[in-house]
Each structure stands twice: as C-alpha cells, then as structure tokens.
Amino acid sequence: MDLRQLRYFAQIAESGNVSRAAEVLRIAQPSLSQQMRNLEEELGIELLFRHARGVTPTELGLKFYEHARRILQEVERAKESVRSQSTSPSGRISVGLPTSACRGLSLPLHRAMAMALPNITLHIVEAMSGTLDEWIQSGRLDVALLYDHKAFEHVAWTEMMVEALMFVVPAAHPLAARRDIKFEQVFKQELPVVLPGRPNVLRVVIEQLGARNDVTPVATDCESLPAIAELVRAQAFATVMPHFALAAEIERGEMVAIPIVDPTPSWRLSVVVSQRTLNARGSEAVAEVLASVIGDLVERSIWRARLKPTDRTAPARSRA
Numbered sequence: 001m002d003l004r005q006l007r008y009f010a011q012i013a014e015s016g017n018v019s020r021a022a023e024v025l026r027i028a029q030p031s032l033s034q035q036m037r038n039l040e041e042e043l044g045i046e047l048l049f050r051h052a053r054g055v056t057p058t059e060l061g062l063k064f065y066e067h068a069r070r071i072l073q074e075v076e077r078a079k080e081s082v083r084s085q086s087t088s089p090s091g092r093i094s095v096g097l098p099t100s101a102c103r104g105l106s107l108p109l110h111r112a113m114a115m116a117l118p119n120i121t122l123h124i125v126e127a128m129s130g131t132l133d134e135w136i137q138s139g140r141l142d143v144a145l146l147y148d149h150k151a152f153e154h155v156a157w158t159e160m161m162v163e164a165l166m167f168v169v170p171a172a173h174p175l176a177a178r179r180d181i182k183f184e185q186v187f188k189q190e191l192p193v194v195l196p197g198r199p200n201v202l203r204v205v206i207e208q209l210g211a212r213n214d215v216t217p218v219a220t221d222c223e224s225l226p227a228i229a230e231l232v233r234a235q236a237f238a239t240v241m242p243h244f245a246l247a248a249e250i251e252r253g254e255m256v257a258i259p260i261v262d263p264t265p266s267w268r269l270s271v272v273v274s275q276r277t278l279n280a281r282g283s284e285a286v287a288e289v290l291a292s293v294i295g296d297l298v299e300r301s302i303w304r305a306r307l308k309p310t311d312r313t314a315p316a317r318s319r320a
Helices: 003-015 017-026 029-043 059-084 099-116 130-140 203-211 225-233 243-251 279-297
Strands: 048-049 054-057 089-097 118-125 142-147 155-170 192-197 238-242 255-261 266-276
Touching: 003 017, 003 029, 003 054, 003 059, 017 029, 017 054, 029 118, 029 203, 029 255, 054 059, 089 099, 089 130, 089 155, 089 279, 099 225, 099 243, 099 279, 118 130, 118 279, 130 142, 130 266, 142 203, 142 279, 155 203, 155 225, 155 243, 192 225, 203 225, 203 238, 225 238, 225 243, 225 255, 238 243, 243 255
Parallel strands: 089 118, 089 142, 192 238
Antiparallel strands: 048 054, 142 266, 155 238, 155 255, 155 266
16 A cells, blocks of 8 residues: 555545546546555455446545545645745645625735745635634634634634724714714614624624623624625614724725724634644744734724734744
C-alpha cells in the first residue's frame, strides 16, 4: 500500500464513479481499476460496491476512507510545514466574515493583502457568526472574525475590540432626532423592530440583556442584512445593529444610528485562526493583516468600537 493508492481510493469514494475519478486524477480508467483491485487484495476486504450508476464505499470502505483522508491531510500538513520555513507566506487562505462586517471590511482587507501578502490568494466567505464558528473549528475556514467567540479546542484567537449596538431608524422618522434611547424603550416605540432570528449572535446578545433587565425584545425575524436595510429605508421598521453594518446607508443620510443607554448592548470581536488549517504560516499572516486593518478602521473612526489595548503587529493569542 502507498500514498498513491490512498489518493486514488479517496478520489473514487468522493466521485462515486471510477470514470469520473480517472478524469480528475488524469490516469487511464483500467489502470485505476487495477490499482483498486490490488488494494482490496492486499487488505483482504471489499472496499467498493460496484453498481450500474458507479461505485459506493462498503461499510469497511467508509472506515478506510476516513483513515485515508486523515493520512493524506497529515502528509499535506507536513509538506506545508517544511515549505513555510523557507518561503514567504503563500497559498489560498479562506477568511470568514460575519454579515454585519463583510461589506465594510472586504475592500480594505483586499487592498491590505495585496500590499502585505501578494502571494496569498484570499477567499472570503460571508456567513452568520455561529456558522463561521463551526467552520473554523472543523478547518473548513482558516481565519475568521467572530462575535462573542467561545473557546474551543482547535482554535486560537485574538480579542480585538468591543462594539456597541445601536438603534437604527429611518432618517425621516421623528425618532431620528433623539440623542440616545434607553434599552427598555427600544421595543416600546410605534416603529416595530426587525432583527436576525436565533441563533444569530446579535439576537442572543439582545435577548440575554433583556432577560437581565426585565425587558422582552419583541421583533420581526429577518436573516438578510440587505433586507433589513431595505425595511428600515422604507420607514417600515427600525433595527438594532452595529454602526459599521449600515455605515453606507447612514453616510448617505438614509438612516440614523442612535446610541442605546441604560444599559448599552455590545459584543466582543475576535480574530480567530483554526489550528486545523493546512497553511499555518499563511493563516497567521492573514490574521495579523486582518487585525491591523480592523484596528486602523477603528482608529480612523470608520468602525465605531473600542479597541482592546494590544500590539496588533504581534497579537497575544489565547488558546482553548
């Protein structure tokens, strides 16, 4: 048995078809089929069930597939570890950004990456923070920006800042003239509130704060930030969001963000790196650039938040 046979078997199991796997691997189908027969004879078991539509791993084949994938991943990690010691960071790094930050952060991040890490190919993924958390643990993402991140075994993180949530209303509405609004009053206005539903972190933060202050946050559920923006713009709803999430609409004079007081809802933001990444050096380098971009936006008051006092060029990382 050798690594080539493991790669061949893994590709067949994932493709579900020997012909399709042969095309991906760029080898002749008869040769691929012979390699699989040799592997099955060596193991003394049937790895694949052949049928009219292709092939399906047997029960033992599925177990062998899991072992094969882990072995192949470890080989890639070993290669990357050696390469990273002698070359500048390179490769493809996937970065997860929450919906409320993705619009405002994508462009400055790309510009900073082009200057600092030209050999890195950036792949940005937008999703809810809970989904990003799951993907960073599994290694599906290399780096992510997460709200109220919880400690897990396979990640390292740098807590960046604390961001206040604000009451965002249509600019033409009478509420827009207010200097601030108490938390208990947010959900007692004639203008109804629209929020992302559970398990979105924003909704959880607001509901937990409400429970501690005897406030019931009644709101319409909407999982789309563009849809929430449109509902507020149409003067049909208000919302609770960080200023940065709707900064473009606020700058255009379509909406007004009112500070919430007594108490102020807020969340913590952390730059998180997966310890399952196949490109540790590249991921760490991208995380440092991401942290630097965020810090710069905050210092220039483009992103309204309070930075945690750390050295962004050499962030102190916490590990679960």
